[in-house]
Amino acid sequence: EIVMTQSPVTLSVTPGERATLSCRASQSINNNLAWYQQKPGQAPRLLIYGASTRATGIPARFSGSGSGTEFTLTISSLQSEDFAVYYCQQYHNWPPLTFGGGTKVEIK
Amino acid sequence: QVQLVQSGAEVKKPGSSVKVSCMASGGPFNKYSFNWVRQAPGQGLEWMGAIIPIFGTPNYAQEFQGRVTITADDSTRTTFMELSRLRFEDTAMYYCARGPVLPVGVVLVPKYYFDYWGQGTLVTVSS
Numbered sequence: 001e002i003v004m005t006q007s008p009v010t011l012s013v014t015p016g017e018r019a020t021l022s023c024r025a026s027q028s029i030n031n032n033l034a035w036y037q038q039k040p041g042q043a044p045r046l047l048i049y050g051a052s053t054r055a056t057g058i059p060a061r062f063s064g065s066g067s068g069t070e071f072t073l074t075i076s077s078l079q080s081e082d083f084a085v086y087y088c089q090q091y092h093n094w095p096p097l098t099f100g101g102g103t104k105v106e107i108k
Numbered sequence: 109q110v111q112l113v114q115s116g117a118e119v120k121k122p123g124s125s126v127k128v129s130c131m132a133s134g135g136p137f138n139k140y141s142f143n144w145v146r147q148a149p150g151q152g153l154e155w156m157g158a159i160i161p162i163f164g165t166p167n168y169a170q171e172f173q174g175r176v177t178i179t180a181d182d183s184t185r186t187t188f189m190e191l192s193r194l195r196f197e198d199t200a201m202y203y204c205a206r207g208p209v210l211p212v213g214v215v216l217v218p219k220y221y222f223d224y225w226g227q228g229t230l231v232t233v234s235s
Contacts, residue, residue: 034221036153043203043225044153055223087153091207091220096169097143097155 002026002090006100012108019075021103023088028068032092035064035073038102039084047086048073075105083107110134112204112226119232125192128229130204132185138162141207141218142187144178146200147228159187160209160218194233201228 003026013019023033031051036044046055048064051071061076075082088100115129130142138161146154157168161180168176177190187204205222 032219036222043228044205044222045225046221046223049219049221049223089153089221094220095155095157095167096171097158097220099153099155101152 001096002029002093002098004088004090004098004100006086006088006103008103009101010104010106012106013078014108015078015080017078019078019082019105021073021075021086021105023066023071023073023100025069025071025090025092027093029090029092031067032090033064033066033071034089034091035062036087036089037082037084038087044087078105110206110224112206112224114202114204114226114229117230117232119234120194122194122196122233122235124194125190126194126231127188127190128202128204128231130187130189130226132187132206137185138180138182139209139216141209141220142178142180143205143207143220143222144176144189145203145205145222147203148197148200151200156189156191158207158220161187162209162216191231194231196233199231199233201230203228 005024007022033051035048038044052064063074085102085104111133141158141160143158144156159166159178166178180187204226206224207220209218
């Protein structure tokens, strides 16, 4: 099973600032990585797949990078609606598909 | 417009079973994977298994093997997840989520990221 580790667990950011979230895989997953955003009481929403491709309707301030074992989600200028929990997920080796533990982006 | 609509909340006793449904509208039904992901209160996301209707055979996470059954009904565009021998720790929000299946040459290859999600079904296991 591929273990996904996200850091930090909590990220405090001032609106308008950049946020950088990290995700590490326990073995190479090439670029088979997705990022999701989840707000309280809602289902997750796909942001990024293929490590760097934005999903339909996702604003350009969200960008993904990385390959192999190290990945980054960057939110270039945080808006109020971006405060949420973010999960990475690998789909390189399965079963099982595995998620990281999440990073909560909160208002500083 | 794609929508996944799940059945309503359930309260079950330990040792019993629960069956949750997910009806898909918009887009072809049998050329996507339909996955089940659960989230315990205050916790992260956990993939349980998936089915691709055009292939038919489900895949399950080892943790749930023997307790979970995922099926699909093309005629009603509905997938089902049944979890048996329920325990208190199965209390969670259960989501269905759709994944694309892409043609690579003449072969269909599933890509298990999830572009649409259902609204979630809360299953509470309580005595």
